[in-house]
Amino acid sequence: MIDGIPESDFDVQLEGQVEIIGWLYQYYNEEPHNAVVNINGGTVKTNDIPAATQLFTTDWVVRYMVDNSLGKYYLERNAHSELGTHLEFLLPDSLEMVSDDLDVTQIKVIDNAMGSGHILVYAFDVLMKMYAEQGYSSREASSLILENNLFGSEIDKRAYQLAYFALMMKAREYNRRALTSNISPKVYVFEDTSNINDNYFESLPVSESNIQDLKYIVSLFHDSRTLGSIIQIDKPVKTGNLRTVLTNIPQDTSLDLNNTREITYQLLRLLDIVETMQNKYEAVITNPPYLNKMNKVLKEYVKTHYKDYSSDLFSVFIWHNINMTVTNGYAAYMTPFVWMFIKSYENLRKSILNTKLISSLIQMEYSAFEEATVPINTFVLKNSSTSENGVYIKLSDFKGGMDVQKVKTLEAIENPDVDYLYRTNQSNFNKIQGAPISYWASEKDLDNFEYSKLGEIAELRLGMATADNTRFLRMWFEISLENIGFSVHDRQEAKNSLKKWFPYNKGGEYRKWYGNNEYVVNWENDGLEIQSFKGTNGKVRSHNYNLDYIFKPAITWNALTSGSFSSRYSEHGYLFDNAGSSMFTKDNEELFYLQGLLTTPVVQRMLGFINPTLNFQPGTLSVLPVREMNDKTNVISKIKDAIQLAKVDWDSFETSWNFDTHPLIQHIDEHNRNWNGFLKQNHCNVPILSQIIFLEEYYG
Known part of the structure; x- marks a missing residue:
């Protein structure tokens, strides 16, 4: 701390003091944090929850949360206040003025997952400005803030002690006698009562x-x-x-x-x-814990008391905290942004949209927050069901980490006409099935969702999970072709074929129309070994979903991507994985039409509204709008041509089991192809590619 950190980083005038305490504590916890979050399939024990869930909140995000909750609440009740000029991250929005004057001593602010107290310390500074505006001296205000305004709670005793220390140091900044007074911060650490009988x-x-x-x-x-x-x-x-x-x-x-x-x-x-905990607060502000590997006690409690919001501990906090606020109070958060889109948080979204108001939201670039392996947003809810428009900032196009996100946020505040700031009424979100928070969708985009849904036209199905891919999967070229059952039409034909291995769709890299046919799966005797594969507990480990659909023609796609969505036509003869889920139609011609639709930019845009988390499950695709055409003949013909071209491309390389001739030599005159008599063959009876290229160069 003395030699490695510049003294200026501790200077309170440069606003470094409190933040550095939090960072030091996070790095102190880094090793136990990594040990806990890398548990393979295990739940997090009580003593490990602090290490697993503590993430220091970036300074500018703290300022956004406090400015747009505590700061906005005060401004709405003080028409002549100049406080807004001091709130750097207050988003440009019209204030819904309340007629009564607000007594600053009556404002209550809590961070109920306070960590080392960063949010409370900045709230202290904002409250000091409010007190000054209402005529209090700095010394008097610093004592009143600790006595009346700030509250916090924490499960980690060491973090609680740091928060206590930070608030006392903040009070000492404004009052030299703070340490000798009888006033203490109202921050607390939880203690189990299991010792009391x-x-x-x-x-x-x-x-x-x-x-x-x-x-x-x-x-x-x-x-x-x-x-x-x-x-x-x-x-x-x-x-x-x-x-x-x-x-x-x-x-x-x-x-x-x-x-x-x-x-x-x-x-x-x-x-x-x-x-x-029984109080109501004007502002509840926190970076809640992110935890879905809950231990038995926590999981049972959450299922009992927060069933509709139990997907993750942070979603429990979202609902719990907004209900801790007074009417028209604000709750501010920094959380993963998956709650905005995916199905497991649909109940939370609908509860918020129907009874609360999303006052503002900033969605950050996917990998901006380096401290967590999750995409992040920060937002403020209002405990009100008014029909005000919310303010949204979309930073997903701006790479470079949290510093870049900060700069772009400030640019949007300075110039609200930037194209990544949106104002919309949250009632629009209900126009899309599942109510994703797609604030950037235009009116025309939303109108598209009035058409029929893909799930009404096709059957979208999740694939298998073998539970041990190393055991049950192979690349096709690892297996003798004689033992692979190609082009079977149904389960009975596969069983009768006496083959052990069958083609298997498993997602793969970005590729449209056709291809990624790389894997085979052990489905000998109708998958007997997979379907009976048990773990050490005696239970079957594999999940064999939707076996009625295997071997049928389908459209398959990559469930997880690093970018754009891609789908491919799959001929009959394949089983499919949960990473390569599939859709089916009764009419195969309809399947071609849908494959064409799924490759369009329109669908890419629609998927961005439904779920921009790069995870495309069957439920996600099922709500895609489909505009039917009266005459599809010409369109389907062109789609078939595109699929055929992609197939020719895929089969042009040895990575395809249908490989015949490399494209570099396919136009050599037939009478010059005189190497077939002495070329060595690989185990699939295909001339080795290096020999073909060599001979092509040799014969010119």
């Missing part, structure tokens, strides 16, 4: 109703280091009354067999958390 309550000289209230709290927080801020308090708890009761318990100075004194202090700390 009935023996403690039996010794208490308090009423039965108070004991029942205390037992209720103890039961709620039994696993609070696992559950943290998402614990739901189903009935009001009179914390003031219970605090009085606990404070007045006689403290026996003799031998304390039941740890009465220690447990009483623990319960008093717990009452502070309960009170904080």
